[in-house]
Amino acid sequence: MSTNQMQVLLVEDEPAQREVLAYNLESEGYAVRRAENGEEAMMLINEAAPDIIILDWMMPLLSGIEVCRRVKTRPETREIPVIMLSARSEEVDAVRGLDTGADDYVVKPYNLRELMARVRNQLRRVRPAASGEVLSFDDIQLNAETHRVTRADEEIKLGPTEFRLLVVLMEKPGRVFSRDQLLDLVWGRDIYVDTRTVDVHIARLRKALSAKGGADPIRTVRGTGYALG
Structure with a gap:
C-alpha cells in the first residue's frame, strides 16, 4: 500500500451508483476498492485497512450500520473515517448513524462535488501529509509535496524509506506503532520484509x-x- 495514494473502500450495493462514485473518486487520484455488501466490506477491511470508508446504510447480508459498528469497536480500525450514505433523511436516522461511530452522514441523492469535499475533509484530518499539509513536530518540519524535511531550519537529507517512515510517525505524534504496523504502512502488505528491516531504517x-x-x-x-516524542 502506498503512503502517498489514498485508499478508499466504497461499499455500495447498487451497481450504477457504485461505478459512478468509483469513477469520480479515481478521477480525484484515490485508489478505490469496491464492495457490494457488508460481508465483502469486512473481508476487504481485514485484508488491508483503507484510509477511508464510504458506506451505504441499506445493504444485503450485513447493514452499513453493523459494518460501521464493527469498524469503530476494533482498536486497529476505529480511527478510519466512515462516511455513511443513506436515503433515510430523517434526523433520527442521521443521529443513529453518527451514534454508531460514523464520522459524517450524507443523504441520497447527494451532490458529487459536495461528497468529494467531505471525503477530502475527513482525509485531511487523518492523513494530513497526503493532503498536502506541512507537518510539524518540535523543530522538525516535513513538506510531503516537495519531499523536504528541515530541523531547526537546517535541511535534512532522507532516503525514500526513511522519508515515508517519518511521514507515518509525524502524522500521529505520540502514537506507538508496532513493527508490523510500520511494515504495512511504509512497505505495503503485499511485500515481504523482515521486521528487523524496520529497526535498520x-x-x-x-x-x-x-x-x-x-x-x-x-x-x-x-x-x-516506535513513537515520535
Whole structure:
C-alpha cells in the first residue's frame, strides 16, 4: 500500500451508483476498492485497512450500520473515517448513524462535488501529509509535496524509506506503532520484509535527524515498537 495514494473502500450495493462514485473518486487520484455488501466490506477491511470508508446504510447480508459498528469497536480500525450514505433523511436516522461511530452522514441523492469535499475533509484530518499539509513536530518540519524535511531550519537529507517512515510517525505524534504496523504502512502488505528491516531504517532516520544536533525525537517502546516524542 502506498503512503502517498489514498485508499478508499466504497461499499455500495447498487451497481450504477457504485461505478459512478468509483469513477469520480479515481478521477480525484484515490485508489478505490469496491464492495457490494457488508460481508465483502469486512473481508476487504481485514485484508488491508483503507484510509477511508464510504458506506451505504441499506445493504444485503450485513447493514452499513453493523459494518460501521464493527469498524469503530476494533482498536486497529476505529480511527478510519466512515462516511455513511443513506436515503433515510430523517434526523433520527442521521443521529443513529453518527451514534454508531460514523464520522459524517450524507443523504441520497447527494451532490458529487459536495461528497468529494467531505471525503477530502475527513482525509485531511487523518492523513494530513497526503493532503498536502506541512507537518510539524518540535523543530522538525516535513513538506510531503516537495519531499523536504528541515530541523531547526537546517535541511535534512532522507532516503525514500526513511522519508515515508517519518511521514507515518509525524502524522500521529505520540502514537506507538508496532513493527508490523510500520511494515504495512511504509512497505505495503503485499511485500515481504523482515521486521528487523524496520529497526535498520529507524536507526538511519534517527542518525539523519540528529546529524546536525538536537535530541533523538524517536522513542523506542520495548517489546512494542516506535513513537515520535
